[in-house]
Amino acid sequence: MHVSTMLSRLLAFLFNRLDWRSRAVEKRDDQVLDKLAPLKETSAAIAPPPSVAQPGNRSEGVADRSVICREAVLDREQRVTGYEFMLRGGIRDRVRVQSRRIFHVYNEVVIQNLLQFSIHTLLDHRQAFITVIDSFLANPLIDLLPGHGVVLTVTLMNDADRPAPDALIDRVQELKKLGFKFALEQCFEGVDFETLAPHADYFIFRTSQHNPVDLKRYAEQLSRHYKDTLLVARDLESFDDFELCRKLGFALFQGPFVTRREDWTGNQAQPQTLHVCDLLSRLRRDADTTELARLLKQDAVLSYRLLRYINSAASGLRQTITSIEHALVLMGRQKMYRWLTLLLFSSIQNSPHAAALQENALARGRFMELLGEKAFAEAERDSLFVTGLFSMLDLVLQMPLPDAIKPLNLPETISAALLRAEGPYAPLLDLVMACESSDQDRIEATAERYGVEIGEVNTKYFEALAWVQAIEYF
Numbered sequence: 001m002h003v004s005t006m007l008s009r010l011l012a013f014l015f016n017r018l019d020w021r022s023r024a025v026e027k028r029d030d031q032v033l034d035k036l037a038p039l040k041e042t043s044a045a046i047a048p049p050p051s052v053a054q055p056g057n058r059s060e061g062v063a064d065r066s067v068i069c070r071e072a073v074l075d076r077e078q079r080v081t082g083y084e085f086m087l088r089g090g091i092r093d094r095v096r097v098q099s100r101r102i103f104h105v106y107n108e109v110v111i112q113n114l115l116q117f118s119i120h121t122l123l124d125h126r127q128a129f130i131t132v133i134d135s136f137l138a139n140p141l142i143d144l145l146p147g148h149g150v151v152l153t154v155t156l157m158n159d160a161d162r163p164a165p166d167a168l169i170d171r172v173q174e175l176k177k178l179g180f181k182f183a184l185e186q187c188f189e190g191v192d193f194e195t196l197a198p199h200a201d202y203f204i205f206r207t208s209q210h211n212p213v214d215l216k217r218y219a220e221q222l223s224r225h226y227k228d229t230l231l232v233a234r235d236l237e238s239f240d241d242f243e244l245c246r247k248l249g250f251a252l253f254q255g256p257f258v259t260r261r262e263d264w265t266g267n268q269a270q271p272q273t274l275h276v277c278d279l280l281s282r283l284r285r286d287a288d289t290t291e292l293a294r295l296l297k298q299d300a301v302l303s304y305r306l307l308r309y310i311n312s313a314a315s316g317l318r319q320t321i322t323s324i325e326h327a328l329v330l331m332g333r334q335k336m337y338r339w340l341t342l343l344l345f346s347s348i349q350n351s352p353h354a355a356a357l358q359e360n361a362l363a364r365g366r367f368m369e370l371l372g373e374k375a376f377a378e379a380e381r382d383s384l385f386v387t388g389l390f391s392m393l394d395l396v397l398q399m400p401l402p403d404a405i406k407p408l409n410l411p412e413t414i415s416a417a418l419l420r421a422e423g424p425y426a427p428l429l430d431l432v433m434a435c436e437s438s439d440q441d442r443i444e445a446t447a448e449r450y451g452v453e454i455g456e457v458n459t460k461y462f463e464a465l466a467w468v469q470a471i472e473y474f
Contacts, residue, residue, distance in 0.1 A: 068113045068458060069435070070465070072356045073129060073232070074253045076246055080356050082127030082151070084254060085114060087440075100161055103133040111141045117462035119146060126469075127151050129183065135163050137171045147179030153204060154184060156192045165195045172199050183232065188218060200229050202252070208235040212244060219248045258356050259395060273397065274407065275299055276344045281409040283337050292336075293324045302343075306331075309339065334382060341386055345396060357396050359468055364436075365389035367464040368428050371452060376424075387414045387425045388432060435461060 073082040087110060110130060119128055131153040136142070142152070152175070156162070163171075172182060176199070183202035186209065187193050197203075203222050207215060219231055233245040236255030245253060279295060296303050303324055310327040311320055321327050328336060345358045365388035372384045390410070394401035402419060416423035421430065431446040435457065447457055 068110065068461070071254050072258060072360070073127065074258070074356055076251060076253075078242075078253075078354075078356065080126065080359055081252065082129060082149075084129040084131075085110060086131065100133060100135060100157065100159070103155070103157075104136055104139070107132045107136045107139070108141060111145065113458065115141070115144055117459070118466075119150075127181070129153055131155060131185070133157060134168060135161065137168065137175065138163070142175065142180075143178075145180075147175075149179070151181045151183055151202065153202075154182060154196065156184070156187050156196070158190075158192065162192075165192070169195065169199065172196065185234075188222060197226060197229075200226070202230050202232050204232040204234060205250075206235050207233050207241060207245065207255075208237070215245070216248055219250070223249055259360070259392075272299070272301075273344065275302070276340055277407040280337065280340050280344070281407060283333060283340070284409045284411075289325060289328050292328055296324050296328075305343065306339075334379065338382060338385070341389060344393075345389065354396065357392060360436075361389050361392040361396065362468045363464045364391060364432050366467045367432050367435075367460060368425075370460040370463055371428055371431065371450075371457070383411060383414055384425055384428060386410075387417050387429055390414070391418055391429060391433075431457070 069086050070083040071086070072080050073084060075081045087106065114128070114130070127149050129151045130145075132142075133155050134157060137152070137154070176182070181201040182196075182199060183204050184193065184196060184200045185204035186206055188203065203226070205215065205218070210218070222229065222231065230251040231245075231249060232252040232254070233242075233250045234254045236242050236245065236253055236257045238257050238260060241255070242253055242257055275295075275298075279292065282292060282295070296306060306324065306327050307321060310330060321330065331339065342362070345361055365385040368388035369381045369385040372381050376384060390405055390408075393404040397404045405415065405418060410418075413423045413425055417425035417429050420426075427446070427450045431443070431450055431452065434442040434446045437443075443457070444454065447454055
């Protein structure tokens with residue numbers, strides 16, 4: 001056989017083999033992609049911008065059934081300064097080890113959801129941290145975000161398809177002019193890092209992946225070379241972890257340490273807390289207005305807050321109310337109960353990360369209330385709100401939940417849901433807690449048991465967040 005013929009056949013064999021491998025990789029990616037976001041035959045529940053996403057896009061299917069999760073970002077004083085928005089942990093972890101195409105789908109789903117639910121209403125003075133792959137910065141969806149208040153955490157992938165350094169820097173600078181900020185996560189060396197680091201506003205550490213010695217070394221090194229870039233600590237498990245990172249100069253903090261439960265046996269509530277609990281209990285026992293007014297007058301702070309609330313612009317009163325009795329009559333018992341319930345949380349500021357706990361509890365209560373609109377009467381929806389709110393009372397008061405709710409004389413339906421996961425409110429509380437767990441399988445199962453579509457769960461979830469941002473803290 002002629003040498004040239006043999007060479008041609010050999011090259012054809014090699015190219016066919018390479019093409020087969022390429023197709024195999026692409027098929028594997030497609031399988032993962034279809035599992036994350038199968039093509040839909042019906043119209044999508046979300047409405048992405050028509051110039052960016054068309055019906056039938058792979059990202060629409062997963063958007064229909066994926067619940068967007070959030071995690072609070074705290075500052076050094078443990079005040080909520082922002083949120084990281086993400087899909088559930090299982091999808092997020094699988095995406096990190098897959099191809100660019102799958103990462104792009106993940107990015108599209110998160111951002112389309114945030115656009116649909118008007119992220120600007122959730123931000124106010126807060127920041128939204130969103131993780132995107134480097135090549136996704138060129139996607140037009142990015143330009144539809146509000147810019148100011150959005151931090152794009154850029155994941156760098158060292159492969160043949162990564163953007164050219166000059167083009168990436170140009171895009172970063174363009175977006176920064178629109179108000180975006182940038183973060184780099186767990187990538188603190190190499191050419192790509194050195195290229196982007198001068199433009200980063202944050203360096204993000206997954207603290208679970210570092211021992212204290214390495215964490216200290218990295219923090220000192222980065223702070224020395226990039227003085228204006230803030231350090232962010234994620235995955236903090238305990239308050240001790242928070243304190244360590246705080247001493248190392250970190251500026252922002254995330255992790256389960258915020259809602260970590262400990263052994264609080266023997267702890268007792270503060271006098272002001274007990275006073276509010278007493279008022280709530282008397283309301284439940286139908287104490288008369290004169291008795292409630294007498295008790296309120298014994299606390300100058302509570303009296304001031306009640307009069308300020310009843311005279312606020314939102315109440316629409318034509319004349320100033322100066323009488324506690326008159327204020328109670330105008331407010332009504334049901335509204336009074338809800339006001340005291342909110343006050344119970346907003347007045348407790350001596351526990352660690354009280355502000356973050358308060359926001360989470362309020363969102364949980366409002367979420368339950370909104371999800372129960374179809375199945376419960378208005379009076380019972382107030383009880384749903386109280387159930388969600390008080391489900392975190394142990395964390396706020398730092399005492400066992402049975403001890404925390406004992407002075408409140410709660411209805412049996414609320415107590416049963418909180419203490420035994422029983423009764424008509426228990427399924428909704430289970431669904432709300434499932435959404436916070438980032439466990440999509442649990443979310444889907446509990447939503448199906450309660451008869452709620454995942455799209456509705458997402459809608460009510462964002463409505464609850466927006467309500468918390470708009471609520472007046474007393």
